[in-house]
Amino acid sequence: MARDLENEAKALRRDLEVSFKIAKPTYQFKATMILAYVQLLVNIELFKNSQDPKERRRLINEFEKQKESIHKGIRMLFESPRVQKPDPISPSRALP
Numbered sequence: 001m002a003r004d005l006e007n008e009a010k011a012l013r014r015d016l017e018v019s020f021k022i023a024k025p026t027y028q029f030k031a032t033m034i035l036a037y038v039q040l041l042v043n044i045e046l047f048k049n050s051q052d053p054k055e056r057r058r059l060i061n062e063f064e065k066q067k068e069s070i071h072k073g074i075r076m077l078f079e080s081p082r083v084q085k086p087d088p089i090s091p092s093r094a095l096p
Helices: 005-023 027-049 053-079
Strands: none
Touching: 005 027, 005 053, 027 053
């Protein structure tokens, strides 16, 4: 079964964009995540240009590790206290 690495990368980019808008990360965190995403794109290009099965397998494994790292970063971002969680109904808004 063939995988479309570029579509996976595009989906990951959308996830990053949404998380940046919602969570308002620090400049340093945002830069780190963008660099990780760029490295993911570099690995995709290396994979496409490689003919050696061992090298392709290594690049796929690296792709998976990088993708998981970016997902972990997104999860950490939403677990940070900087993210505004939706407030439950306050007592002043509750029905009498």
